[in-house]
Amino acid sequence: VIQIGQPEHSVITTCAYCGVGCAFKAEMKGSQVVNMVPWKDGKANEGHSCIKGRFAWGYATHPDRITKPMIRASIQDPWQEVSWEVALNHAASEFRRIQAKHGRDSIGGITSSRCTNEETYLVQKLVRAAFGNNNVDTCARVCHSPTGYGLGQTLGTSAGTQTFKSVEKADVVMVIGANPSEAHPVFGSRLKKRLREGAKLIVVDPRRIDLVKSPHIQAAHHLQLKPGTNVAVISAMAHVVVTEGLVNEAYVAERCDPKSYAQWSEFVSRPENSPEALEAASGVPAAEVRAAARLYATGGNAAIYYGLGVTEHSQGSTMVMGIANLAMATGNVGREGVGVNPLRGQNNVQGSCDMGSFPHELPGYRHISDSTVRGQFEAAWGVTLNPEPGLRIPNMLDAALSGSFKGLYCEGEDIVQSDPNTQHVAAAMMAMECVVVQDIFLNETAKYAHVFLPGSSFLEKDGTFTNAERRISRVRKVMPPLGGYADWEVTVKLAEALGYPMHYRNPEEIMQEIAALTPTFAGVSYEKIERLGSVQWPCNDSTDEAGTAIMHVGKFVRGQGRFIITQYVPTDEKVTRKFPLLLTTGRILSQYNVGAQTRRTENSQWHSEDVLEIHPHDAEERGIAEGDWVGIHSRAGETVLRATLTERVQPGVVYTTFHFPESGANVITTDNSDWATNCPEYKVTAVQVMKVMQA
């Protein structure tokens, strides 16, 4: 720990990393943070933290921070520092010029799950009210958009059903496509505690994650499926539940839509959905699937926790609905210890989706075509809104390449490093006439920008984040913005330069507007959060001021739970003689996503590069030894990584992380995406691996 001095005062705020949303006490000396101490009264973490939240906050004052606005005529030119006024007026006049020439829909905006609720709300408002279109999207597009779609369709609300604390009442926990020990460490510790107390564990993952076997923990079943076959496994489990009479008939009869249940149960009962029939596709022995299904259905309170290993697939939305089907059929939704729980990657993925930063939805998941809802926003914002859904991120990129999309405002999101098929993204960025990046660092996306607006870190602003359990917590300013303005102020100033003034004096006023216009946020106020520490939406029920810990108690939000048929469709990304291995991707404890923050902290001493995990058999076939440099070739591109030999991955599967831009993990991922939401299929890429240099 770098201790810079003794603290003089402290400020309670929320971690800026993962979706657990731990509360911290920022201990201050003057305007300098000297320590981050996990707050014992924080309901998401109860005094615990991980090495990211506790130690990796130094990026906020890293010398790489850009604190002056900059512009340049073309991306080949050097940056030129200018005043805020010049930069904002330049961005606004470029956007208006482009719209005059190419039409109202030729520009758009992208916001980020690292932004606060208030900031995200403002970006979608700016796009809808000042740009005059719905071309707004968020980085949830590339992570949990299938969660929003799938849970909305089945249960009626696009959010997890439980509090983290609920796991303490679980008897069986099924972890699917998630690695909480690395990616959600504080929840991971809570889960491990429950497992050490005796709860049974089922892991569904192509990789042998640490939970499968760690001190005093042994998974009852590890369904080590081939990447891309989640739906085959969930359908096979459903087949067992239905055909072996393990359905909770009373629950289904009381709570679910009978017609959809009849269709679904007939579908999953078919012989082609049996574990035996699907064994060849998934690679999981049928007996193991049967045993896991019986344990989930009969083991008491059964809870499902899932991550991006569920969503980042061509059938991501299908799998989310398959999970919800299984939970409803066994009566495992609507009380403590059960539920369907997406583990959100970034701190404010939930909030970013709640705030209407999707091109088809206004805040609170209401479709833009709904004239009643649109009318409420039109009255509040004083504009006429476009009823047509706008472009998603991949559509914006495609439109840029075809010449109809020319300008982008990108706040807090590094699409060039994050999004798949980097070459495609880079070509699209180069085809645009004005790219405005608002960020704390000159990230990979800024290489293609014409205007750079200095962003502010979580330590430099007020606002709120919403974690994976729908908990809204305060982010509190502990030092002035290094660039002079907090992000929400920059968006307000850009709107003004575009001729659409917004009149907020502080983020609290933005939250008041959100609460007034968004039913799920009705009852949310800074005063209430101040008093209670945090609140969980929905929180407009007078019986519990702090909100709703468990969703769907007694009745689903949509009324009756709806079963949806989930037909397994193999991904287009096939292994061939040329590309015989399947690459899947994930995260590591000390680093966070594209690493823009953690790479600039002491955390890089534990993990300073991305490596390729390869099974010893596959390595031997290719003459690869530990530490050798290997070339990885896919249909999209190629990159070079150092290899590590491990039996964590099964033969035929390789694995890497994507925390370092130079590793180019997304140079090799493809354009394949979820059929419903276009969430990229990061988890399945057919590759060849060849040795290029000895260690």
Ligand code: SF4
């Ligand atoms: Fe931050 Fe997540 Fe670690 Fe908590 S678990 S300290 S929210 S990174």
